[in-house]
Amino acid sequence: MAYSDKVVDHYNNPRNVGSLDKKDPSVGTGLVGAPECGDVMKLQIRINPETQIIEDAKFKTFGCGSAIASSSLATEWLKGRSVDEALAIKNTSIVKELNLPPVKIHCSVLAEDAIKAAVRDYQQKQSAGEAKAEEVTVNA
Amino acid sequence: MALKLPIYMDYHATTPCDPRVFEAMRPYFTETFGNAASRNHQFGWEAEEAVENSRKQVADLIGASSKEIVFTSGATESDNLAIKGVADMYFERGDHIITAVTEHKAVLDSCKKLEKRGFKVTYLSVGTDGLIPPDDLRNAITDKTILVTIMMANNEIGVIQPIAEFGKICKERGVLFHTDATQAIGKIPFNVTELNVDLASFSAHKIYGPKGIGGLYVRRKNPRVVLVPMMDGGGHERGMRSGTLNVTGIVGLGKACELAKQEMPAENERVFGLREKLRKGIMDEIPDVYINGHSTERLPGNLNVSFAYVEGESLLMGINDIAVSSGSACTSASLEPSYVLKALGVGEELAHSSIRFGLGRFNTEEEVDYTIGRVNEAVNRLRELSPLWEMVQEGVDLSKVQWAGE
Numbered sequence: 001m002a003y004s005d006k007v008v009d010h011y012n013n014p015r016n017v018g019s020l021d022k023k024d025p026s027v028g029t030g031l032v033g034a035p036e037c038g039d040v041m042k043l044q045i046r047i048n049p050e051t052q053i054i055e056d057a058k059f060k061t062f063g064c065g066s067a068i069a070s071s072s073l074a075t076e077w078l079k080g081r082s083v084d085e086a087l088a089i090k091n092t093s094i095v096k097e098l099n100l101p102p103v104k105i106h107c108s109v110l111a112e113d114a115i116k117a118a119v120r121d122y123q124q125k126q127s128a129g130e131a132k133a134e135e136v137t138v139n140a
Numbered sequence: 141m142a143l144k145l146p147i148y149m150d151y152h153a154t155t156p157c158d159p160r161v162f163e164a165m166r167p168y169f170t171e172t173f174g175n176a177a178s179r180n181h182q183f184g185w186e187a188e189e190a191v192e193n194s195r196k197q198v199a200d201l202i203g204a205s206s207k208e209i210v211f212t213s214g215a216t217e218s219d220n221l222a223i224k225g226v227a228d229m230y231f232e233r234g235d236h237i238i239t240a241v242t243e244h245k246a247v248l249d250s251c252k253k254l255e256k257r258g259f260k261v262t263y264l265s266v267g268t269d270g271l272i273p274p275d276d277l278r279n280a281i282t283d284k285t286i287l288v289t290i291m292m293a294n295n296e297i298g299v300i301q302p303i304a305e306f307g308k309i310c311k312e313r314g315v316l317f318h319t320d321a322t323q324a325i326g327k328i329p330f331n332v333t334e335l336n337v338d339l340a341s342f343s344a345h346k347i348y349g350p351k352g353i354g355g356l357y358v359r360r361k362n363p364r365v366v367l368v369p370m371m372d373g374g375g376h377e378r379g380m381r382s383g384t385l386n387v388t389g390i391v392g393l394g395k396a397c398e399l400a401k402q403e404m405p406a407e408n409e410r411v412f413g414l415r416e417k418l419r420k421g422i423m424d425e426i427p428d429v430y431i432n433g434h435s436t437e438r439l440p441g442n443l444n445v446s447f448a449y450v451e452g453e454s455l456l457m458g459i460n461d462i463a464v465s466s467g468s469a470c471t472s473a474s475l476e477p478s479y480v481l482k483a484l485g486v487g488e489e490l491a492h493s494s495i496r497f498g499l500g501r502f503n504t505e506e507e508v509d510y511t512i513g514r515v516n517e518a519v520n521r522l523r524e525l526s527p528l529w530e531m532v533q534e535g536v537d538l539s540k541v542q543w544a545g546e
Contacts, residue, residue, distance in 0.1 A: 003457070011457055017525055034543035035489035035528060038451055038468060038477065042527035060527040064453035064468070068525065117544065 003065055004099035010069035015076050018058040020044040025129050028122025030114040039063035039107065041071045043114035045078055045086070047122055054078050054086060059114075066104040070094050070111035078115065083122075086115055146461045147507045151346075151441055151500030152295050152323060153465060157392065158348035158501070164395040165350065168388040176385045177376065187387045194394025201397040202340065203331035204357050210377045211390055214354035215322040217370075218341030219246040219289075221356055221381065222318045225367030226287045226339070227254050230316070234284035240264045240272055240301075241483045243291055247320055251289070260284070268485050269434035270299035278309050287316045292324035292340075296467065296480040296496055297433030298442025300328065307336025316365060322346055322354075326400035327439055328408070332357055338365050344389065348501060349396030353389030356380075407501060412440035414499050414508050419443050421512030426519050432467075432481055432494055441499035446481075446490040449529040450522045455495060458518030462511050467494035489528075489538075 003011070019042075022029045027046050033039040040063065046056040057075035061068045073094055078086050094100070094108035148156070168190060176191045178184025195206040212218045227237065239251050241263045251261045262280045264272050272290065281288070288310050293300045303319055310317035318339035324330055325340065326347030332340065343354035358380065359365045373382030423429050428448040444467075447455060452468030467478030468491070477491035486494070497511075523529040528538060 008457075011454070014525060019530065031527065032544045035492070035538060036487070036543075038489075038492035040527055040543070042530075060525055060530060062449060062526045062528045063451050065457045067451075068454060113544075 006073075006098050007065055007069040007100070010072040010098070011065040014059075014068060014072040016056075016058050016072065016079075017060065019060065020046055020056065020058050025125050026122075028118040028120070028125070030117030030119075030121060032113045032117050033063070033110050035062065039067045039110055041067065041110055041114045043071060043074060043111075043118050045118050045122065047083060049126070052083050054081050054083070063107065063110075064104070066098065066100055067107040067110065069098050070100075070107045071114060073097060074111045074115055083119055087119055089115055143506050143510055146463055147503075147511065148463050149497050149499060149503065149507070149511065150463045150465055151498035151503075152298070152496065153498065154345045154351065155348045155500055156502065157345075157350055158396065158399060160399060161349050161392050161395045165388045165392045168391050172387075174387075176387055177374065187385075190387060191385055191390050194390045194397075197394035197398045197401075198355060201330070201401045202325060202342075202357060203333050205360065207378070208332075208357055208360050210356045210358055210380050211385060211393075212354050212356055212381055213352055213386075214345070215244075215320065215341045215343035216246040218343075218354055218356035219244070219318075219320055220250050221367060221370055222339040222341060222358075223247065223250040223287065223289055224254065224370060225380070226316055226318070226365075227257075227259060228368035229366050230286045231259075234282075234286040236260045236262070236282055236284040236286065238262045238264065238277065238280050238285060238288045238290075240266060240290050242266050242270065242294055242297075242299075242480045243289070244295060244320055244322070247289055247291070264290070266483055269437070270294060270297050270432075270480075270484050271434055271437065272301055272306075274302055274305040274309060277306055281309070281313050281315055285313070285315050287318060289318040289320070291320040291322075292330070293321070293328065293439050294433070294480065295323050296478060297444045297484070298323070298439035299433040300324070300437050300439065303337070304335050310338075311336045316363075323439060326397060326404075327441070329404070332359070338363070344393035344396050347396045347400050350389050350392040353386050353393050355393065408440045411499050411501070411503070414503055414505065415441055415443055415497075417505070418497060418499070418508050418512060419445075421508070422515055425512070425516050430486075430490060432484060432486055432490075443497040443499070445495060445497075446486065446493040447495065447519050448490060448493055449526045449532065450493055450519055452493055452495055454522055455493075455515075455518055458522060459511070459514045462514060464498070465496045467496065468492045 020027045030043045042060045057078040059071040061071045091108035091112040174183030174187035176187040199206045316338045321340045325342040338359040340357040345351040430446045432444040452466030481491040
């Protein structure tokens, strides 16, 4: 199968590879896929609690070139966006940008899932943090 | 000598035509172009002579007589002809066929088609090394069994089955024995008498001959095997395969067999040396690399390994100037990883991480050195990119993780 130039570019020069501290309350982590399926994506975002803007995004992916490219592209798109804008990213936009063939559409779906999972993780941490903060206030 | 890229290391898929084979074929395209079935002029006689010379070259390689060689379009046709031809000829004796789960699709799908027609098929499973214990075959044979079909060397993992033992069991029980020897004949010693084989499929393009030509060995004595043909027509090839003979292809197949016979001992030693160099160069340098299939009972040129925590297709992209293949789902249309690796009990995640290196006649030491360097570099880079590798380094047991995608 021939890969699009953009997939090859992301594969050769993946953007934002790495990890953020998953214990940091301002970091949301999404881990999606399964090794048996041949794709696992870990996507992390750091959100400024004041502005709700994504200030940093990192990824690591086990998967084919299209999966690596989809998650690399996702981190590029996430930086500087608000949480609501992040949730509005659709897999079809990734398919279009990377010229993914039909058999690789699942890679883009996984990237969208990873974004949603990372945001959900961040939001859960935030509400848990608020609950804790309230608890502290009551006790005082 | 300067290294020429890309490097071909996929000799189980196909092989280049040896220049000596090509030269032998050349005159039969334009000068000696006759129809081997034309009995009344020189053009036909010359073509027939070339065909019979090739038939002898093929027969000599496998210890058969010339009359036992039926030319076909390739091993897929040979497998179909052997299996369906036996079933159609001997169905009154019984309706049971035995094969193995790791066979080539040409065998498996032929068997499935017969199942739809009412035949019963037993699919023997294999051990984690890819081998079938002979007792499993012995126990599977019933008084209804008419055919056993088990490949000699596997196309993915290169594992060599104990065919001589299977042949002996079949002979004792009076069951016909077919072997798909596509990856074996011309690559490792093969003798129809020593192995007690009744039918054997082979192909020219796996042994440095042209594509589109192959053959089926059909035993003529003890027992005499008769097949119902699939192709009806002029009654060529003792009535078993009608159709004007592919004279150029047959000349190429014959020459390829002659060269294989002459050069096999030296070539195997050389190719095995390259394979071992590659194996050590990879496995000594990279941790968590696993060999798929038996470590020694395998073709000299085959190395099938899984690189844990790295997906196979992404690795192929990383070594894109080296032509190899992967058992990863992503490389197949079905999105299912290799059924052969699954049959060995290799976990699906490792099946996704497998690479098949197939070394052969024209590979060089320099190519192997280059490949080792490229593979090591790509695996290290992809592991830095792999969340699984990171988790394992952190001490996470991946088998205990509840994956979202499951």
